[in-house]
Amino acid sequence: xxxxxxxxxTYQIKGAYFKVFRSLPHHYPELFYEKAMYYELEQRGLRCWxxxxxxxxxxxxxxGKHVLDAVVEDKIVLEYKVAEALLPLHKAxxxxxxxxxxxxxxxxxxxxxxxxQDERVxxxxxxxxxxxxxxxxxxxxxxxxPDLSLKMIRAxxxxxxxxxxxxxxxVYSNAFYYELQRQDVAFVPEKKIxxxxxxxxxxxxxxxxxVVEEKLxxxxxxxxxxxxxxxxxxxxxMKHKGIRLGIVANFQGMRLGLSFLRV
Numbered sequence: 001x002x003x004x005x006x007x008x009x010t011y012q013i014k015g016a017y018f019k020v021f022r023s024l025p026h027h028y029p030e031l032f033y034e035k036a037m038y039y040e041l042e043q044r045g046l047r048c049w050x051x052x053x054x055x056x057x058x059x060x061x062x063x064g065k066h067v068l069d070a071v072v073e074d075k076i077v078l079e080y081k082v083a084e085a086l087l088p089l090h091k092a093x094x095x096x097x098x099x100x101x102x103x104x105x106x107x108x109x110x111x112x113x114x115x116x117q118d119e120r121v122x123x124x125x126x127x128x129x130x131x132x133x134x135x136x137x138x139x140x141x142x143x144x145x146p147d148l149s150l151k152m153i154r155a156x157x158x159x160x161x162x163x164x165x166x167x168x169x170x171v172y173s174n175a176f177y178y179e180l181q182r183q184d185v186a187f188v189p190e191k192k193i194x195x196x197x198x199x200x201x202x203x204x205x206x207x208x209x210x211v212v213e214e215k216l217x218x219x220x221x222x223x224x225x226x227x228x229x230x231x232x233x234x235x236x237x238m239k240h241k242g243i244r245l246g247i248v249a250n251f252q253g254m255r256l257g258l259s260f261l262r263v
Contacts (some may be wrong), residue, residue, distance in 0.1 A: 005105050005122070006075055009046075013072055014118065016040040017109050021116045030082050033111045034069055037080070041072060048072050054101050056171055058162060061178050064171035068097055077106035086110050086117055092254055093166030098123035143260060144245040145216055148185070152218055153258065155179040156249045160256040169222040172251045173208045176220055180210060187212045193233065196240045205233075216245050217261075222252040231261060239263045 004010065020036045034050065041048040049071040056064045070078040079094045086108050094106045103123060110117040143149050159175045173189075180187045193207040209219045217238060226248060238246055238261065250257030 009073060009076060010105075010107075010120070012044050012046060013041070013076060013078070013107065016044060017107075017118060018116055021111060024111070026082070026112055026114065028082070028111075030069075030080055030111075033080050033082065037070060037078070037109075041070075046072055047074070049074070052101075056100050056163070056167065058159070058175040058178060063163075063174035063178070064167065066097065066100055066167055066171075068101060071101070071103070075103065075105065077101060077103050079106060079108050081108060081110045082112035083110055084112060086119055089165065089254055091119060091121055092164060094121045095123065096164030096166045099164065144262065145213075148213060148216055149245070149247065151183060151185070152212065152216065152247055155183065156218070156220075156247075156258070157256055160251055163251075165251060165253060167222070167251070169208065169220055169251070172222065172249075173220045176210070176218070176249075180212070185212055186214070193237045194240060195233070196236050199240060201240070207234075211241070211243065215243060216247065217241075217243050219246060219248045221248060221250050223250060224252060226250070226259065235261050235263050 016037060020033060020040055024032065024036060038048055038050045051067050051069070052071050053065055053067050055062050056066055068077055069080045072078060077094070077098055079090070079097065081090060083090075090108055094108055098104070098106050098121065105123070106121045108119040108121060156176060159172055159179055163171065163175060177189055188211045190211060191206060191208055192204040193209070194201040195203045195205060207219070209217055211217055219234065234246055234248070238244070244263055246261035248259045248261065
């Protein structure tokens with residue numbers, strides 16, 4: 001039988017998890033479990049870095065930072081959840097965190113269920129699909145500017161496949177900026193959306209996006225789902241700017257979410 005990676009260390013970490021899980025109720029904010037785990041791991045003589053920060057790089061360019069819940073003995077990453085159940089998305093996020101930190105092994109540990117629930121996650125490279133295949137399945141037949149749209153979607157897919165899921169939207173926005181620099185297109189990065197009333201600007205909201213070739217807007221987001229109200233706000237801004245097509249790229253999920261806005 002092959003030797004389990006960090007077997008002794010894993011045994012001690014899981015012992016700490018089970019003790020904390022049994023000792024605290026299951027409805028506290030995550031911070032309480034983080035602190036209890038830090039204390040329990042120290043009691044076992046283990047070195048534990050709490051809220052350790054790592055830089056995120058996209059093709060050798062730093063695009064942001066991410067804070068891990070805990071790193072034990074500089075070997076194993078711990079990601080804590082307070083949820084009804086662990087989901088595939090949680091595993092995908094931890095794989096992203098293992099990539100950015102360079103560690104081989106991580107554990108998801110859930111404190112929100114009635115029974116202990118943990119999952120061992122190894123730093124692996126997931127199977128990839130070609131950029132052309134991903135992009136072609138995302139383009140609608142009636143979309144405006146099909147060639148330019150296809151180029152943008154390929155770039156967005158490249159960002160998602162490189163970084164994975166689980167980071168704040170600014171990380172993906174910064175990475176997409178570098179992707180646009182590689183394209184043969186004119187673009188302008190913007191950080192504000194004008195709020196309009198009867199075609200007049202009445203203020204601004206923070207919303208990172210890119211205007212490409214003065215006719216297409218790309219919005220990078222990390223939201224569970226865009227509301228009809230948000231979509232209408234973006235469409236009003238597009239109308240005010242004379243932009244006919246918008247692509248909303250949502251990096252919060254197992255797959256890159258793409259939707260089109262047309263005015």
